[in-house]
Amino acid sequence: MARPAQGNPPSRNEGAFPPPASVVLAASVSPRKGPHHGPPRHPSPQRRRRCHRPACGPAIGHAQTPAIRWRLTSSYPTSLDAIHGAGHVFARTVAELTEDRFQIRVFGPGEVVPALQALDAVQAGTVEACHTTSSFYIGKNPAFAFATGVPFGLNTRQQNAWMYEGGGIDLLNEVFRQYNAYSLPLGTTGAQMGGWFRKEIKTTEDLKGLKMRIAGLGGTVLQRVGGVPQQLAGGDIYPALERGTIDAVEWLGPYDDEKLGFNKVAPYYYYPAWWEGAANTSLVVNLEQWNALPKSYQAAIRVAAAEATHWMVARYDTRNPDALRRLLASGTQLRAFPREVMDACYREALALEQELAAKSPEYKKIHGNWAKARDDMRAWFRVAELSFDNYLAQASRR
Numbered sequence: 001m002a003r004p005a006q007g008n009p010p011s012r013n014e015g016a017f018p019p020p021a022s023v024v025l026a027a028s029v030s031p032r033k034g035p036h037h038g039p040p041r042h043p044s045p046q047r048r049r050r051c052h053r054p055a056c057g058p059a060i061g062h063a064q065t066p067a068i069r070w071r072l073t074s075s076y077p078t079s080l081d082a083i084h085g086a087g088h089v090f091a092r093t094v095a096e097l098t099e100d101r102f103q104i105r106v107f108g109p110g111e112v113v114p115a116l117q118a119l120d121a122v123q124a125g126t127v128e129a130c131h132t133t134s135s136f137y138i139g140k141n142p143a144f145a146f147a148t149g150v151p152f153g154l155n156t157r158q159q160n161a162w163m164y165e166g167g168g169i170d171l172l173n174e175v176f177r178q179y180n181a182y183s184l185p186l187g188t189t190g191a192q193m194g195g196w197f198r199k200e201i202k203t204t205e206d207l208k209g210l211k212m213r214i215a216g217l218g219g220t221v222l223q224r225v226g227g228v229p230q231q232l233a234g235g236d237i238y239p240a241l242e243r244g245t246i247d248a249v250e251w252l253g254p255y256d257d258e259k260l261g262f263n264k265v266a267p268y269y270y271y272p273a274w275w276e277g278a279a280n281t282s283l284v285v286n287l288e289q290w291n292a293l294p295k296s297y298q299a300a301i302r303v304a305a306a307e308a309t310h311w312m313v314a315r316y317d318t319r320n321p322d323a324l325r326r327l328l329a330s331g332t333q334l335r336a337f338p339r340e341v342m343d344a345c346y347r348e349a350l351a352l353e354q355e356l357a358a359k360s361p362e363y364k365k366i367h368g369n370w371a372k373a374r375d376d377m378r379a380w381f382r383v384a385e386l387s388f389d390n391y392l393a394q395a396s397r398r
Helices: 045-050 085-097 115-124 142-148 156-165 168-179 216-224 234-243 254-260 287-292 295-329 339-359 361-383 385-395
Strands: 068-074 102-107 129-132 181-188 195-197 211-213 228-230 268-271 280-286 333-336
Touching: 068 085, 068 115, 085 102, 085 129, 085 181, 085 295, 115 129, 115 181, 115 280, 142 168, 142 216, 142 280, 142 361, 156 168, 156 181, 156 361, 168 181, 168 361, 181 287, 181 295, 211 234, 216 228, 216 339, 234 254, 254 295, 280 287, 280 295, 339 361, 361 385
Parallel strands: 068 102, 068 129, 211 228, 268 333
Antiparallel strands: 129 280, 181 280, 195 268
């Protein structure tokens, strides 16, 4: 069977990567810890009064800021316009915020370094930055999993809240600093699908010996219930599934999975991805390069990364429904993981959390903070969010 053709980037009216603007969008951005939604369109009376002074002007100006060129390597296939495209949204937003003084060129996997070596390249200074999945690197430190998402962990809203307001970014950067790096969220996928299987999964016995492409701690949990996890870069998955080197694959969701052609090889499409109720992708910057940036450029990076994060999840949420309909129309068989399988994996995930906390000081420190935030937000979400969603799910079927 032929490998599916690589897709083209979307046209601009399809929500394509934004071109550099002809005007500065936020010349006077100041650093913030939380998500940034852009400068107000109309300055306050106080701001207008301050701007009467001759010294008042943009924080980013040619006389004060250098021209900088960076390279960013992406871990994601260039055919995937949402997850790979978020890197372009980020780079072009940085350029807009700095009047094109700060240019970041995005490279696909393999153009500079292989997809799964992105963090190593940043650490060594081969490139200034990368866009990657931090859980690819749990072999270096299991705490990296929290930057992406852990099995039976937070949903997208909760992950965002913990990262920006719960201390997640700061805690994770204590780990990234050990690898000469600084990191921020750059993209989120929403809850993912559980993957494509050649055979039905009816009990936990069906997982024994199953060779599955799955990354992060989800792979560790799968191994504990008898599966055989395989970590493969996005561009290597389809050939492995087609040849039978692996029996199952998880990647992301309908929009990407359709592009990658998994439905042509494996008929059963399972949900949910209990290992990724939310999955952040990460911007990782060489720490020396980060520290050398002017504060205004650091602020531009923070704003651009937040913008790209919102863009990515919006792109998936608006495109996954139609993609799923097309997959089902083509013969894909949608299946929910049996409760027995979910319960077995849940038990192993909780046990794994405790084991890793006992072995890794970094994991233990982050887990303590993360687990409290998880429990608090789950209690709150049961009151309003869950009851609202459950009612609509039932009422809309009537």
